[in-house]
Amino acid sequence: MDVEVLGRVLSTLPEDDDHPYRTGPWQGQTAEWRADNLAVEGEIPADLDGVYLRNTETALHPAIERYHPFDGDGMVHVVGFRDGKAFYRNRFVRTDGFLAEQEEGRSLWSGFIEDPNKAVRQQGWGARGRMKDASSTDVVVHAGVALTSFYQCGELYRLDPLTLDTLGKSDWHGEFPRSEGVSAHTKVDPHTGELLFFGYGTEAPYLHYGVLGGDDKLLHHTGIELPGPRLPHDMAFTENYAILNDCPLFWDPELLKQGAYLARFHRDVPLRIGVVPRRGTNADVRWFEADPTYVLHWVNAYEEGDEIVLDGFFQGDPMPKADGETGSHRIYRGLALDRLQTRLHRWRLDLVTGQAKEERISDSITEFGMINAAHGGRPYRYTYAATGEPGWFLFNGLVKHDVLTGAEERYAFGDGVFGSETVMAPRPGATGEDDGYLVTITVDMNRNLSECLVFDARDVAGGPVARVRLPERVSSGTHATWAAGAELPGWRKGDDAAASLGL
Numbered sequence: 001m002d003v004e005v006l007g008r009v010l011s012t013l014p015e016d017d018d019h020p021y022r023t024g025p026w027q028g029q030t031a032e033w034r035a036d037n038l039a040v041e042g043e044i045p046a047d048l049d050g051v052y053l054r055n056t057e058t059a060l061h062p063a064i065e066r067y068h069p070f071d072g073d074g075m076v077h078v079v080g081f082r083d084g085k086a087f088y089r090n091r092f093v094r095t096d097g098f099l100a101e102q103e104e105g106r107s108l109w110s111g112f113i114e115d116p117n118k119a120v121r122q123q124g125w126g127a128r129g130r131m132k133d134a135s136s137t138d139v140v141v142h143a144g145v146a147l148t149s150f151y152q153c154g155e156l157y158r159l160d161p162l163t164l165d166t167l168g169k170s171d172w173h174g175e176f177p178r179s180e181g182v183s184a185h186t187k188v189d190p191h192t193g194e195l196l197f198f199g200y201g202t203e204a205p206y207l208h209y210g211v212l213g214g215d216d217k218l219l220h221h222t223g224i225e226l227p228g229p230r231l232p233h234d235m236a237f238t239e240n241y242a243i244l245n246d247c248p249l250f251w252d253p254e255l256l257k258q259g260a261y262l263a264r265f266h267r268d269v270p271l272r273i274g275v276v277p278r279r280g281t282n283a284d285v286r287w288f289e290a291d292p293t294y295v296l297h298w299v300n301a302y303e304e305g306d307e308i309v310l311d312g313f314f315q316g317d318p319m320p321k322a323d324g325e326t327g328s329h330r331i332y333r334g335l336a337l338d339r340l341q342t343r344l345h346r347w348r349l350d351l352v353t354g355q356a357k358e359e360r361i362s363d364s365i366t367e368f369g370m371i372n373a374a375h376g377g378r379p380y381r382y383t384y385a386a387t388g389e390p391g392w393f394l395f396n397g398l399v400k401h402d403v404l405t406g407a408e409e410r411y412a413f414g415d416g417v418f419g420s421e422t423v424m425a426p427r428p429g430a431t432g433e434d435d436g437y438l439v440t441i442t443v444d445m446n447r448n449l450s451e452c453l454v455f456d457a458r459d460v461a462g463g464p465v466a467r468v469r470l471p472e473r474v475s476s477g478t479h480a481t482w483a484a485g486a487e488l489p490g491w492r493k494g495d496d497a498a499a500s501l502g503l
């Protein structure tokens with residue numbers, strides 16, 4: 001292994017920090033590494049060719065009052081695979097907020113469970129305002145550039161997908177919706193090269209939807225009217241439609257008038273799913289009502305006759321009441337999949353009758369389902385989802401769901417080992433949807449190390465075919481993406497970027 005520390009960033013966290021989401025499996029790094037020719041147990045498939053990118057919140061400073069696991073700065077990890085070898089880099093996203101707090105050596109904005117009025121800086125980001133846009137939630141690759149995003153609307157930061165250098169913010173030729181921002185989960189349609197996105201806020205019409213072309217030109221941007229401020233986290237799409245949502249979990253309207261942001265689940269208000277033609281406007285939206293829930297993540301959607309089939313994770317208890325838990329388990333119970341009761345679910349939206357039918361398609365508690373991206377917006381059969389450590393925001397294994405037969409195949413990481421969102425990397429020349437590999441990063445608390453695991457997607461239960469050792473134990477984390485080498489500028493040998501990475 002050829003390793004160097006490229007630099008270290010400032011952390012002002014105390015040596016004896018004991019916050020459950022800044023220590024243990026959530027212990028963050030301050031070092032930024034370059035590591036080539038990583039040590040491997042097993043064998044990296046010679047045709048695994050591309051990069052696994054993972055983002056996650058990493059705490060660097062004590063909170064103004066109370067830290068929430070969503071408050072840390074975005075750090076992206078990349079594990080690249082080529083010719084049976086692997087490399088690793090990790091870098092903080094150089095957001096305006098990160099740079100300002102590095103300069104001042106303290107937290108300047110209020111976090112998710114803090115009073116916005118306690119923020120040191122008056123100006124901030126997010127639908128709520130006075131938050132730090134940490135660009136810490138998701139990462140996708142669009143037109144050869146990695147884009148990081150923030151769950152409560154912000155900028156999209158552009159990163160080199162190989163070096164992870166921050167290249168600046170998306171500008172979209174001057175048309176980036178800076179006043180409202182773009183929210184957590186954008187969607188890249190591999191069939192058109194478009195990036196579909198939404199943003200939300202506290203001002204009518206409360207939701208915006210848009211489409212960006214592969215040339216970074218804004219193709220469409222329109223306001224979508226909602227009954228009030230909402231907190232959508234994800235969207236879906238089909239070949240001809242974008243699918244937005246109005247979940248009945250939102251800031252209490254009365255408290256909001258007093259400047260207090262307290263989310264409540266309204267158990268008697270239906271979930272509304274909005275289907276809009278991909279270039280449609282508010283007048284074109286078809287709203288479908290379904291059982292009340294909050295959907296954090298959709299899996300996929302596609303058209304079938306007059307219906308749209310939409311799969312996602314239904315939360316049986318979106319706002320779980322405290323149940324004898326103490327300490328951090330009580331404070332952060334709403335992050336534990338077992339408490340949220342997240343199960344794979346299917347909604348069928350009939351475009352002729354306007355009716356929605358729905359059914360649970362798995363009894364297993366899973367979330368964070370990924371698919372073979374080539375099937376995005378099109379019929380598909382498999383999703384690869386995470387299982388949760390009871391009581392914690394940690395993933396203790398993965399499940400391959402066959403949504404056609406209901407069959408499930410499982411792999412448990414083992415006690416004290418936690419994974420990340422597991423991506424599917426199709427094999428070049430693949431002959432089937434699950435002809436490829438699954439990739440995830442783990443945190444092994446028993447051995448005090450991290451690995452990047454590679455599975456054969458057709459034999460999940462068989463366990464990893466390769467365990468790639470990272471230079472340092474990383475923080476546990478969530479959202480990730482896969483980008484094939486063929487999508488990445490500079491990936492080919494002889495290019496400057498490839499040469500600088502020792503490829």
Ligand SMILES: [Fe+2]
Pocket residue numbers: 137184185233296297479
């Ligand atoms: Fe998310």
